[in-house]
Amino acid sequence: MTDIASSTPENSMASAPALTIEHLSAGYRNRPIIKNLSLMPMQEGQVVSLIGPNAAGKSTLLRAIAGLLPATGSVRLGDVEILGLPLVDQARHITYTPQELPQQIALTVLETVMGALQVSRENRQDVDAAMQKAIDVLERLGISHLAMEQLDRLSGGQRQLTSLAQTLVREPKVLLLDEPISALDLHYQLRVMKEVREIAAEKRMIVLVVLHDLSIAARWSDRIVVLANGAVVAEGTPQQAITPEVLSDVYQVKARVESCSQGSFTVMVDDVV
Template structure:
């Protein structure tokens, strides 16, 4: 397994640059990284660029020996799984079929039995076996989000990109999902980047945080040290701090929102 490196990245949309000279310290295999920041800070743009959905104007994106910008479609599917914010379609497919199809596309060389075993294992790990024979159109938004995650996990890629994978989930399922994500990173030595808005989930489950503001990295490192009061102020416009709970675990306390600066817009 090899490190993910991002150097001098410029990327965005037509006539609207978003990421500006963005570089990160190398991300080692087995690491879970939370991408943090306010709305429109550049988090989803970074994931989409890594996934190959946006072509950067300049910079380098490497996973070990692979330059991600130049990957052919087959190699990209083998190396990268991407879960966007949008939910899987609410169609007539059974949930099992939706995940099994993703597994077959990612592992064409495996036998049908081996692919079935992989699919079953993902349903079991996520605790959603009861959904396997239900149609996607019958599922709630949260259940479809779980199926989207199952489709990403079953591919077993070395780089996994997750855009708000817990946004439609209640607190119990948020904890279940992030436990599985962390276990997956460790078991496979996968590199996982995820966008999350809940700072305390990031502090609890992620090895590193990268805080973006206006397309720039303003802080990165261990959550308990990177999320300083100054960073929380700049990134989110809040007065906040890191404290420790009765079990000694760090947690973010948001005291209050700060007044908008003159001319600032939401």
């Protein structure tokens, strides 16, 4: 087995670990939600969007991959089996950002983001490096002006951006994002998707993101997974996965998929079925 955390950039490039999910089942008490689910391997640098109706099991799937729910099956990063590892070891590879906004604690945004790096306060160099990293992420997300604001004085959208900064600063190998743009205005929705995509490519991260806006998912994802009733109903490029037939089956809407001038496409919903 390969120890991913201790591998050098050279040999990790050579082995290019993919995230492979096979025969995954998970749920709550006596309530199975995810049933024997397998996905195409997700490659380094890829952004994969998970879409589907309310209660389809999207958050449950992310929590199961992150090791936060009892699950059976296999979640492998390269040849390392992640499922069943102690949470602290799993967290070295995978970071999950939940749908819920962070607690309104009395820390500044900068302190909150730096806190995610868990450096010792004794070591001045580490603290300085952590601060620089945190500031860089805040700048990328366009919220460096909030660095000295207290978390409990922020709006919902500002707290969501802080939560994302807290996750990104750790540069995990696998990033699981549950509706990261649900509280954001148009500018920040696009800004976040653009930055997540760029950071994934730069840092060779694997990103699995739950989104409800299909046009945004189509524009910013390499691949789409459509989930309904805890099972995959379509998977592939945005063009392959988001079709009028799938939208009718899964969301019960009459929809068109229209090409845009920039090569992406928009989903136009005409009516409910």
